[in-house]
């Protein structure tokens with residue numbers, strides 16, 4: 001029937017951003033310095049993000065793209081009007097923690113910071129756009145890193161709870177959709193970015209990462225608890241960097257490795273969605289000699305506060321192998337081998353629309369909770385033509401194919417899906433590379449890798465295309 005063969009009427013179409021890559025205004029309204037501010041563009045970036053670069057501060061020898069980013073701080077009215085023109089029903093953004101608590105451990109929040117977000121939410125409301133707010137998207141006040149050691153210190157749970165209490169209470173009239181931590185599994189790959197970890201000489205890095213992850217998982221459960229207490233209508237989700245792991249060959253060792261890699265990532269979601277660590281995680285910790293020191297109260301906290309839905313990012317599937325002949329390891333955060341059946345983006349990310357459908361099925365089979373695709377898109381080099389127009393047919397094609405796969409997962413496989421927010425709906429700074437030239441947007445922003453440009457916004461060809469997709473609720477791709 002008509003009803004079962006289309007996306008739900010209230011499907012949340014929109015776009016996604018994050019403060020650390022979009023907002024800028026790093027020293028406006030009393031905001032404190034954050035890890036993402038001191039993460040430079042260029043060859044030192046990777047070291048900083050991995051927590052192996054020692055103590056950071058801003059210096060003259062680097063360019064720091066996150067400080068100004070693309071200045072949503074001063075452009076939010078203009079940007080939101082453009083999102084509204086495309087017909088967005090939802091807009092994903094994140095809160096800069098250090099704008100609310102500049103150092104992170106204060107008792108009282110920064111009024112000016114709260115007012116900025118209130119203004120943004122009012123503007124969204126004016127256009128009937130629902131905010132979807134990520135509480136933490138790769139950001140942590142620098143003070144909590146230098147004074148407390150980042151997320152490996154359980155004190156951060158208390159500071160995060162304070163942040164949550166303030167956000168849920170203050171923004172109750174505006175925000176119903178929340179995510180606790182962006183790509184929580186990224187801790188294992190980029191621990192300074194994911195958890196404010198800076199490793200010391202000789203430190204057991206694996207232990208530190210899992211300890212930090214554990215503290216974030218407890219904090220996440222607190223967020224769910226507090227969020228539901230403040231407003232029972234709040235919908236609070238977890239967020240995983242997803243993308244099915246394929247075995248490179250049918251060799252049992254490859255198949256087993258793919259399963260292990262999957263579990264490495266889904267372990268976090270297992271805790272957030274099912275309320276306890278899976279057996280394989282407990283065994284891993286035992287082998288590592290890691291004692292989480294979990295109390296019965298903490299066990300109950302996790303058990304009693306599972307998330308309401310599972311959100312995820314999907315850019316690519318992954319391919320892994322134990323075979324030496326499978327080729328070199330590729331990929332920036334997630335290492336794997338090249339899948340010989342797929343073409344890749346200019347940054348080497350394999351393009352795999354069917355992989356999205358597979359991923360959705362795996363996540364739904366495992367958790368049986370509604371899904372929300374909160375990131376997907378193609379990072380590409382866009383060059384405006386003589387008329388200032390970006391003809392991004394390659395992006396339209398990528399999105400068309402992924403949206404078709406998404407619809408198949410809903411219409412043919414019966415997966416409950418709450419919405420879809422395209423990543424970087426307006427060009428912003430790339431998380432992995434710090435580049436501006438890795439663009440995802442429907443809206444072009446005039447700024448280059450070194451921060452030159454007018455910050456002027458221009459609609460790309462994909463702008464009109466996405467507008468049509470939303471207007472037809474995905475019927476006309």
Ligand code: BG6
Pocket residue numbers: 018021182183241313375379423429430431432433438
């Ligand atoms: C996800 C992040 O990893 O992918 C975003 O949640 C990020 O912050 C996005 O920007 C795309 O990755 P990149 O490296 O191309 O910006």
